[in-house]
Amino acid sequence: MASHVSGTHPGAAVRSSERTGIGSGWVVFAGVMMIFGGLMTLFAGIAAIANDEVFAATRNYVFEFDLTGWGWVHLVMGVVITLAGAALFQGATWARVVGVGLAGLAMLANFLWLPYAPFWAIVLIAINAFVIWALCTAPSPER
Known part of the structure; x- marks a missing residue:
């Protein structure tokens, strides 16, 4: 006769931990990608601020902005995205919500950054886009 905790059946703990492992795997993936993307954005911002000649801008583009201004935008966004990606490793729910929002803003900023890089x-x-998908499809920590 097998003894088990009342209210559960054999294998329930395994399935529960597997589900959590898969969910945390997507959050870890999103965190790593946010840190990588944030650092790349940060370095692009530093390059744009330090030397405008690093980037060759396309002429007659609809979204034509000052490159130094875009450098500051990318620098700040890179720092914030990197910090939010690091916060995902702490399991903070707010970091998932902020991560989705920041990834959406970063997609918009990078679309406007197309003529430069x-x-x-x-x-x-x-x-x-993968970060948004991973954060939205990962199960909540309560499950």
Whole structure:
């Protein structure tokens, strides 16, 4: 006769931990991608502030902004995204909500950044899309 805790059946703890492991795996993935994307955004901002000639801007683009101004925007966004990505490792629910919002803003900023660094802008847009997907599909910590 097998003894088990009342209200549970054999294997329930295994399934529960598997579900948590899968969910935490997506949150870890999102955290790593946010830290990577935040650092890339931070470095792009530093490069734009330090030397405007690093980037070759496309002429006659609809969204034509000052490169130094974009550098400051990217610098601040990079720091905030990196910190929010690090907070995901602490399991904070607020970090998941903030992460989705910041990833959405970063996608918009990188779309507007396309004339200056098209390849990296597209890569960072894709990374931020994966971050939003991972944060939205991961199960909540209460489950």
